Amino acid sequence: xxxxxxxxxxxxxxxxxxxxxxxxxxxxxxxxxxxxxxxxxxxxxxxxxxxxxxxxxxxxxxxxxxxxxxxxxxxxxxxxxxxxxxxxxxxxxxxxxxxxxxxxxxxxxxxxxxxxxxxxxxxxxxxxxxxxxxxxxxxxxxxxxxxxxxxxxxxxxxxxxxxxxxxxxxxxxxxxxxxxxxxxxxxxxxxxxxxxxxxxxxxxxxxxxxxxxxxxxxxxxxxxxxxxxxxxxxxxxxxxxxxxxxxxxxxxxxxxxxxxxxxxxxxxxxxxxxxxxxxxxxxxxxxxxxxxxxxxxxxxxxxxxxxxxxxxxxxxxxxxxxxxxxxxxxxxxxxxxxxxxxxxxxxxxxxxxxxxxxxxxxxxxxxxxxxxxxxxxxxxxxxxxxxxxxxxxxxxxxxxxxxxxxxxxxxxxxxxxxxxxxxxxxxxxxxxxxxxxxxxxxxxxxxxxxxxxxxxxxxxxxxxxxxxxx
Numbered sequence: 001x002x003x004x005x006x007x008x009x010x011x012x013x014x015x016x017x018x019x020x021x022x023x024x025x026x027x028x029x030x031x032x033x034x035x036x037x038x039x040x041x042x043x044x045x046x047x048x049x050x051x052x053x054x055x056x057x058x059x060x061x062x063x064x065x066x067x068x069x070x071x072x073x074x075x076x077x078x079x080x081x082x083x084x085x086x087x088x089x090x091x092x093x094x095x096x097x098x099x100x101x102x103x104x105x106x107x108x109x110x111x112x113x114x115x116x117x118x119x120x121x122x123x124x125x126x127x128x129x130x131x132x133x134x135x136x137x138x139x140x141x142x143x144x145x146x147x148x149x150x151x152x153x154x155x156x157x158x159x160x161x162x163x164x165x166x167x168x169x170x171x172x173x174x175x176x177x178x179x180x181x182x183x184x185x186x187x188x189x190x191x192x193x194x195x196x197x198x199x200x201x202x203x204x205x206x207x208x209x210x211x212x213x214x215x216x217x218x219x220x221x222x223x224x225x226x227x228x229x230x231x232x233x234x235x236x237x238x239x240x241x242x243x244x245x246x247x248x249x250x251x252x253x254x255x256x257x258x259x260x261x262x263x264x265x266x267x268x269x270x271x272x273x274x275x276x277x278x279x280x281x282x283x284x285x286x287x288x289x290x291x292x293x294x295x296x297x298x299x300x301x302x303x304x305x306x307x308x309x310x311x312x313x314x315x316x317x318x319x320x321x322x323x324x325x326x327x328x329x330x331x332x333x334x335x336x337x338x339x340x341x342x343x344x345x346x347x348x349x350x351x352x353x354x355x356x357x358x359x360x361x362x363x364x365x366x367x368x369x370x371x372x373x374x375x376x377x378x379x380x381x382x383x384x385x386x387x388x389x390x391x392x393x394x395x396x397x398x399x400x401x402x403x404x405x406x407x408x409x410x411x412x413x414x415x416x417x418x419x420x421x422x423x424x425x426x427x428x429x430x431x432x433x434x435x436x437x438x439x440x441x442x443x444x445x446x447x448x449x450x451x452x453x454x455x456x457x458x459x460x461x462x463x464x465x466x467x468x469x470x
Contacts, residue, residue, distance in 0.1 A: 027406075032059035035436065035443060037415070045406060048447045049417040053226065053259050053376065053434035056286040057336055064291045064332045071328035080322050087327035094334050095283075095298060098268045102277045104304040107297040107314070108322040112258035112284035113149030115295040119280045120153050121316050123217040123252050126303045129310030137251075139211050140172075141204065142220040143180045145425055147228040148256050157220050160228045161425025176211060178203050180225065181234040184369040184380070185388065185423065193235050201241040208249050218252040218279070219245070223270035226259035229422050230378030230430030232371055233265075239274040252279040252303070258295060259376075262286035263337055263437055266347030266374030273373070279303055292329035342437035349439050350374040356448045357433075366459055375437060379455075380422055380430040390427040393420070397458065398429035404461070405454035414450035 019026055031038040035058055037047050050056060057064075071087055078085040092106040107122075109115050120140065127137040142148070144159040155164060156172035159180075164171065179186060179200060187196045208216055219242060225232040239255075246253045255278040260270045264286050267273055271281070279302055284295035307314060320326075337343060350373065357377060361367045368382035381397050383389045391397045398418035405414040422428030435447060 034058045034060065035439070042411065044412040046412070046414045046447065046450060048414050048451070049432055049434045050285075050436055051290060052285060052417060053264060053432065054285040054290040056263060056289045056437050057333060057342065058436040058438060059290070061289075061291075061336065063336060064289070064329055067328050067332035068291065068325055071325045075324045078322070078324050081317060084322070085324045085327070087324045087331060088322040091327040091331040091334070094331060095296065098334070099277075099298065102300070103281065103298040104301045105299045107299065108327060109295050109297070109318060110293045110320050110323070110326070111149075112256075112282060112295045113151040113154045114318065115258060115282040115284060115297050116149045116154040116157065116256065117151055118297050118316055119220075119254055119282055120157065120217075122280060122297065122299065122303065122314065123254065125315060126252065126306050127217060129306040131309070134214065134250075136212075136215050137217045138174050139215045140175045140217055140220055141207055141211070142175060142177050144177045145180045145182070145228050145421065145423075146177075146220075146222055146225060146256075148220065148222070149258075158228075159425070160421055162421045163228075164425075176207060178207050180229060180232070181238045182225075182229060182232050183235050184232075184371065187235070194237065196235060197237045197241050200238065201245055204242060204245045205248070208245065208251070213249040216249060216251045218254045220254040220256065222256045222260065223274065224260035224265055224373055224376060226376070227417070227419050227432070230371070230380055230419055231260075231373070231376050231432055232378065232422075233373045234274065239271070239276045243276045254278060254280045254282070256282050258282050258284035260373075262334075263343040263346055264374055264376050264434065266343065266350055268343055270373070287333070288326060288330040289333040291333060292323075292326035294323075294326040294330050337437060340438065345439075346375045346437040349435075349437075349441070349444060350376075352441055353377060353433070353435075353444050353448070356444060357451075360448055360452050361455065364455065367455070372433075375433075375435055375439065377433045378419075378430050379433075379451075380428065390423045391429055393427055395462070396420070396429075397462075398431055400461070401429075401431055401454050401458040404457040405450065408450060408453055408457070414447065414454060416451065416454060 028040040029037050030040045035046055036044050038044050075085055095106045096103055107118055127134040140157055142157045142159055146159040148154045148158040156175045159177040243253050255271055257270050261283045271278055279300045281298040288294040357370050366381050368385055368388055369380040372378055383391045398420055402416045402418040405416045407413055417432035419430050422430050
């Protein structure tokens with residue numbers, strides 16, 4: 001009897017997968033280890049972004065793999081309508097402890113989009129469960145150039161024009177958007193940080209009043225904006241001011257940390273650096289480190305108290321919520337992060353990454369801004385540095401940089417995460433860097449070297465061509 005390999009049973013000339021782009025055949029990854037992913041054509045790529053800021057402890061950690069196998073042998077599935085299981089209890093306890101007890105309960109799902117959907121429903125239910133219910137609370141305020149997921153509710157809250165395009169007619173109408181906190185683009189030259197924060201707070205306050213202050217369920221924001229803006233942190237005092245507006249009108253504060261949370265920015269939760277505690281928080285990518293599909297909603301005491309004193313239940317559920325294997329994987333990832341001091345390493349290595357990026361690229365003619373926090377950094381490209389003019393969208397500069405990174409050498413290159421729309425949802429190009437929390441200085445040296453080469457290769461190709469049609 002002969003053994004078959006994937007190559008024997010898969011017709012590599014044909015794919016039955018509905019890929020994201022039907023006009024392109026994606027490269028096929030066959031294995032991964034540490035910072036590297038291996039393709040079926042023999043090429044190897046340095047994964048400097050952990051996919052989409054997911055692989056927070058690198059690929060192929062045997063401790064997590066063993067935790068998955070052990071859980072699968074013990075219990076493969078548990079229907080949460082009737083039962084709980086040790087791995088779910090373990091993970092949720094770890095998550096609440098990681099907030100210093102400032103959050104009360106955790107709800108585990110399979111993706112960030114699902115987490116945002118659950119958070120939105122929880123906001124609505126909270127106001128129905130109060131001793132004096134407030135059924136008029138149906139409106140959400142979020143920010144432009146934001147991203148909260150691809151399902152219809154999450155996409156409705158998101159403010160990224162490019163991602164919303166085509167779906168506008170079927171999106172929720174009870175959502176409105178205010179300005180992002182993007183100092184590089186929108187703080188005026190003669191405006192202090194305090195004045196900028198005050199202006200944004202006044203804008204949010206005015207939006208509450210416009211829609212009807214006591215119709216608003218929540219203000220929703222990414223603590224550090226990821227893919228939509230390219231790792232943009234808020235300026236000092238911003239979230240305190242936003243929470244004050246929410247408190248003024250009794251609305252909830254929902255912070256989306258699916259991409260920036262769970263240690264990515266140098267503290268376990270990005271809100272710890274903002275001096276606020278959200279009423280509801282979503283987490284995702286770094287929660288399971290890519291080893292299993294998992295995300296979660298962390299719920300504050302205020303919301304849980306209303307449910308406990310009301311119906312005593314959350315009217316929401318999904319088949320694979322709190323899946324035993326996913327929970328076991330995430331719990332082991334979390335133990336590794338804590339046991340090896342990787343959040344502090346993310347903070348320290350992040351400072352080194354920042355200094356190196358600014359040293360090597362700060363004066364580049366087409367690098368407008370380098371921003372981020374911890375091991376979560378974005379590089380925004382501009383046509384004219386003095387005027388911050390974006391490139392024409394047709395040039396797809398960020399994707400070109402990404403492609404050049406993949407093909408730097410004959411046998412490999414670097415994976416960068418390209419994004420667009422950082423100016424207005426359509427214009428604006430950036431790439432993200434999000435290496436694993438256990439990255440070393442020598443690995444950061446290599447990442448920055450390859451990133452610089454990719455950027456120079458992209459703009460070298462564009463030299464001699466018109467960079468903008470506007």
